[in-house]
Amino acid sequence: xxxxxxxxxxxxxxxxxxxxxxxxxxxxxxxxxxxxxxxxxxxxxxxxxxxxxxxxxxxxxxxxxxxxxxxxxxxxxxxxxxxxxxxxxxxxxxxxxxxxxxxxxxxxxxxxxxxxxxxxxxxxxxxxxxxxxxxxxxxxxxxxxxxxxxxxxxxxxxxxxxxxxxxxxxxxxxxxxxxxxxxxxxxxxxxxxxxxxxxxxxxxxxxxxxxxxxxxxxxxxxxxxxxxxxxxxxxxxxxxxxxxxxxxxxxxxxxxxxxxxxxxxxxxxxxxxxxxxxxxxxxxxxxxxxxxxxxxxxxxxxxxxxxxxxxxxxxxxxxxxxxxxxxxxxxxxxxxxxxxxxxxxxxxxxxxxxxxxxxxxxxxxxxxxxxxxxxxxxxxxxxxxxxxxxxxxxxxxxxxxxxxxxxxxxxx
Numbered sequence: 343x344x345x346x347x348x349x350x351x352x353x354x355x356x357x358x359x360x361x362x363x364x365x366x367x368x369x370x371x372x373x374x375x376x377x378x379x380x381x382x383x384x385x386x387x388x389x390x391x392x393x394x395x396x397x398x399x400x401x402x403x404x405x406x407x408x409x410x411x412x413x414x415x416x417x418x419x420x421x422x423x424x425x426x427x428x429x430x431x432x433x434x435x436x437x438x439x440x441x442x443x444x445x446x447x448x449x450x451x452x453x454x455x456x457x458x459x460x461x462x463x464x465x466x467x468x469x470x471x472x473x474x475x476x477x478x479x480x481x482x483x484x485x486x487x488x489x490x491x492x493x494x495x496x497x498x499x500x501x502x503x504x505x506x507x508x509x510x511x512x513x514x515x516x517x518x519x520x521x522x523x524x525x526x527x528x529x530x531x532x533x534x535x536x537x538x539x540x541x542x543x544x545x546x547x548x549x550x551x552x553x554x555x556x557x558x559x560x561x562x563x564x565x566x567x568x569x570x571x572x573x574x575x576x577x578x579x580x581x582x583x584x585x586x587x588x589x590x591x592x593x594x595x596x597x598x599x600x601x602x603x604x605x606x607x608x609x610x611x612x613x614x615x616x617x618x619x620x621x622x623x624x625x626x627x628x629x630x631x632x633x634x635x636x637x638x639x640x641x642x643x644x645x646x647x648x649x650x651x652x653x654x655x656x657x658x659x660x661x662x663x664x665x666x667x668x669x670x671x672x673x674x675x676x677x678x679x680x681x682x683x684x685x686x687x688x689x690x691x692x693x694x695x696x697x698x699x700x701x702x703x704x705x706x707x708x709x710x711x712x713x714x715x716x717x718x719x720x721x722x723x724x725x726x727x728x729x730x731x732x733x734x735x736x737x738x739x740x741x742x743x744x745x746x747x748x749x750x751x752x753x754x
Contacts, residue, residue, distance in 0.1 A: 343466050344379050344380050345380070345467035345752065345754060346379065346462070346463075346466055346467065346468050346751075347373070347379050347380070347381050347468075347471055347751055348382045348384055348402070348468060348471065349373070349382070349384065349472075349473065350384045350385075350386065350405065350470065351384070351386070352385065352386055352473065353388065353390070354366040354367065354385060354473075355370075355383060355385070355395050356385055356389060357391045357393055358390035359390075362473065364553075364662055364666075365473075368552060368740055369551070369736070369743065370383070370396065372743070373740070373743075373747070374399050376744040376748055378751075379748055379751050380400070382401070383395065383400070383402065384405045384458075385403070385405070386406055386409055386451070386478060388403045388406035404461070405454070405455065405458045408455075408457055408458045409454045412453075412457070413454075416450040416453040417447075419450075420446050420449035420450040420452075420453060423453060423480075424484070425515075425517070426445070426449050429445050429449075429514060429515055430445050430446075433445045437508070437510060438512070440509065440510075441512035441514070444514050447477065448476055448515060449477060451477025452478070452480040452481040454481075455477065455482060456481040456484070459482060464489060464490075465491075467492075467751055468491065468492050469492075469494075469495070469523070469751040469754065470482040470485070470492070470493070470495075471494075471495055471496070471497075471747065472494070474497065474502050475496045475497075475503070475525075479494065479496045479518060479522070486522075491754045493523040493751075494521070494522055494523060495526060496522060497527075497528060498525055498526065498532060499528055499532075500657060500658060500680060503527075503532055503535060504535065504657065504680070506657070516539065519541050519545065522545060523545070524546065524750065525545055525547070526547050527546060527547070528660050529548075529550065529659060529680065530681065530684055531680055531681040532660075532680070533548045547746065549742070549746065550660065550733060550734060551660070551662055551734070551736075552665065552734045552735050552737075552739035552740060553666045553669055553730075553734060554640075556669050556670055558644045559644070559670050566600065567627060568599060568712065569603075569646065569649050569650075570648075570652060570707065571603075571605075571642070571643075571648050572585050572604075572606070572607075572651065572652045572653065573605070573607055573651075573653075573666075573667075574605075574606075574653065575607050575609045576609030576610065576611045576612045578611060578656075579655060579657060580609075580653075580655050580656075582605060582607075582609075582612075582614075582615050583611060583615050583618050584698075585603075586615050586619050587618050588652075588704045589601065589628075589707070590623070591700065591704045592704050592707050592708060592711070592712070593622065593626035594623050595704065595708065597625055599625060599712055600625050600627075601627070602626075602627040603627070603628050604631055604642070605630055605631060606631050606638075607631075607633060608632045608633040616630065639663075643666060643667065649672070649673070650672065650673050650675055650707060650710045650711050651667035651673070651674050652674075652707070653677070654694070654698065654703065655679055655680075655682075657679050657680060658677075658681065659681060664676065664682070664686070665734040667726070668685060668727065668729050668734060669727070669734070670726075671723040671724065672723070672726055673691040673710050673723060674686045674726065675691055675694065675703070675710055676693060677694050677695065678695060678696060685729060689721070689722070689725040691710060691726070692706040692709060692710060694706055
């Protein structure tokens, strides 16, 4: 009997809030091609419409049902999860109320996951793979220690990896790393972070995400407005209001240059963004496009000429939105946080400090969008495309990862 790989997601293949389709779908497509194992998707949340999955991929909704039906009881039982008291004390000492709440929540999800995961056939090799480290990972790491021919591994991105994503800095249950077959970092920065925390190097693998190629790459804006694009959830971590201020200031500096800024995404800071663009120079057009399907964003890159992609996050893993811009050969202006420096450098844009002033952002946009000559722009565009081809091509990255999972499952 072939090994079974069970991929635990937040909600893919369901289109609920916090959708993962742009992250998970390209990977699932390649995993499904590997005939050496069977693949099952297990979302924690199955709200919303079901998205298509490749032929032969099963979808198990029992985990979502377990979480939904027993939510209150599982939170009441969370305190009985092994190691809860010790972890809660660690959170009390260094994680504050936020850390304590996360410990409680993770333990409740662990209870639900433990109830669900024990149903899988004990005589068949099963490799559990969680897309985000959390309470489900905690339960599956424990199961792997007590049941033969069972293993668990997890991807770590940003909020589930870096302590400083929270105030005060804290990550629950670092002890689970000792019971995982592997921890999959999406960036070299993330891998270095794990090593600095004392995680066994033999348990860490660097497997970057990736995006599908675009059907066409339009090039720079030879005629018409210079086009700036940003794409992110609109909340304080992403500093989209700062992008708005910078674009408005750039337009004021260059009244004879037509500019167009498009932002894809929505969120709680959108009112602040609208406030920043309530009065804009005549040479600036603003399109707050809101939340869009990933296919629409990709179509925009394939059909519209874009001169710069901007991301001013306070913290990041290695954003897929930036990888998509690289595939279109777009120069990047971004803050040097997390793994961003693995995608952006002097060869393909401007890498800003982690906390740039408004003037720094405007100067960078001025250099890339307004001030660059044709040769510099062409070189930046070529370098962005080459970075995507080398490091972020979904076909190569996810096919290699499928082989990695095949080898781990075959070893059970």
